[in-house]
Amino acid sequence: MGKNVLVLPGDGIGPEIVTEARKVLELVNDRHGLGLEINEALVGGAAIDATGVPLPDATLAAAKAADAILLGAVGGPKWDTNPDFAIRPEKGLLGIRSQLELFGNLRPAILYPQLAHASTLKPEVVSGLDILIVRELTGGIYFGQPRGVREKDGGIREGFNTYVYDENEIRRIGRVAFEAARARNKRLCSVDKANVLEVTVLWREIMEELSVEYPDVELSHMYVDNAAMQLVRAPKQFDVVVTGNMFGDILSDAAAMLTGSIGMLPSASLDESGKGMYEPCHGSAPDIAGQGKANPLATILSVAMMLRYSLGAGEAADQVEAAVSKVLDQNLRTPDIMSEGMRAVSTSEMGDAVVAAL
Amino acid sequence: MGKNVLVLPGDGIGPEIVTEARKVLELVNDRHGLGLEINEALVGGAAIDATGVPLPDATLAAAKAADAILLGAVGGPKWDTNPDFAIRPEKGLLGIRSQLELFGNLRPAILYPQLAHASTLKPEVVSGLDILIVRELTGGIYFGQPRGVREKDGGIREGFNTYVYDENEIRRIGRVAFEAARARNKRLCSVDKANVLEVTVLWREIMEELSVEYPDVELSHMYVDNAAMQLVRAPKQFDVVVTGNMFGDILSDAAAMLTGSIGMLPSASLDESGKGMYEPCHGSAPDIAGQGKANPLATILSVAMMLRYSLGAGEAADQVEAAVSKVLDQNLRTPDIMSEGMRAVSTSEMGDAVVAAL
Ligand SMILES: CC(C)[C@H](C(=O)O)[C@@H](O)C(=O)O
């Protein structure tokens, strides 16, 4: 019985990059006889335009039924001014994460040797960089209740959100991170603000409790402000970093940018059973949408993660990653990673080159 | 009538760096006939050890009575394990900020040309860097109620904090930032997470409202995750950045580290009337405390900010800043900014050199 993959192109450059990633997925599907059934659905701004809501029921149902989801990106200025907060493209993405309980977000920040010069950091600071940020994705301040804007005495408006985690939520993301560290270099840094925020005092306590079960993994703690500094100062000190939803959003983007190639970085968002949504770390880049300038490699590498984590096709995943490395060795570059002496290619040329390399 | 300065050495390297800064302040006091009265009090871990609490009543009263406060740094592992959250060194610092309503935190991130090589970023990315982060300091999730750890059904513990701002709080920090931008390069970037957090939707709205009063300042908005990326990618795109307490904590540390010389960066925390607390951007560095390795220049530059903003002695402030530049030109370096061919000096040698340069 073949598995079921749902493709959600989304907004901005989403459709372009997903088109290329789909070419790769279809080739792998044929070659490895995976028997995948691949469907597409609307999410984000595209869904708002077509149906009035960012996460139509049909899309949510298809997502629940799928074994894995490939997402392009959502959002854009066109929908940013909607005064109704529920009708924003981001709500489609957040809705899928939350409804499918995709709490374990894996965001690798890897420096490709072929792109070493692309980083704004000095080569000695980032060469060989390979860190994994594990971000909790379905809790924390992103989803905490109560939230909103209310009027106080005197008609003064006040906005409020709630940063909340219970011990079970912390424990399950902690386990994902400890397991990941165990499979890598056995060092886990938990990032919190336990000198100020009570919710992260509990976070730290649960991480300490868990560490008893993982004596082979070295656990450390760092305040989030210091972590932001250390990522700039000496990023190679990290192996796996685990943190909550909001801090993870900020730190994973900073970490990704250290590599100078955010167009190269995939991500996975997994539930308890290994089912997952896969998406590039970058956004929908509306400014370059439709121009063939977007880098499809992060999305193609997201397909590789999908093959490995949700489709049980580790060998195919290795092949996709090797093909990406090969096109870099062939000096093919989209504008975001272009440098002197390299060959400029468009989004679809890059996708075709990966297919050819496969 | 002379003004009143309260000195709070605090913990770790705090006493050492404050000793040097005090030398500078006393010299300036004599030379410019400022007639300052300078007193000292306990805060943080030092206060916990002596009195049982991080902010003794006597310290709070002295702080309220002072025209300006000079703080070293607070905190250290010795007090981190205290299960009573109210008895932590940080609570002393947070208590002063809050009780004195020091809501306007100015954190410049400046690259000293003499230390250009110290940054981990490539010279072309950071040379000439001069940005100002304006952080709201007495509201947001740092102080929001309710907060704590409670038990849910089934005895599951849950930690929670509240991220809250009302329009008046947003407006007053907005004005500080617009004024600062007006006095600089007239560009203000407000950082929020308005695609996810309602409290920052209000934040963005108030910033937009305010911008009508400052037509000469160009206002832009950026999501916090993108801001963390842009600080790494192209930090010189910023002039003034304004954001809330938590995001400001994270981004200002990242920005400071871009300069490679966090030991060089001062900060000011001001109330409505210009009264303020001045402190280095770095922490208490307990690992090097008492060894004469700490860089006193950030604290000395904090004295310069104090002279300018709270003591009406702008000329004296200029002289202190020029003296700091001079010791750098003399190739004197504490360990944190040491490089080949420079002369290594201790904390007190550096302080003495600034005094001599004055
Ligand atoms: C689009 C936005 C809601 C989202 C987030 O904040 O989680 C994005 O920044 C991300 O990191 O995937």
Ligand SMILES: CC(C)[C@H](C(=O)O)[C@@H](O)C(=O)O
């Ligand atoms: C010590 C700590 C409470 C403080 C903060 O988080 O504000 C510090 O990190 C700072 O930035 O001044």
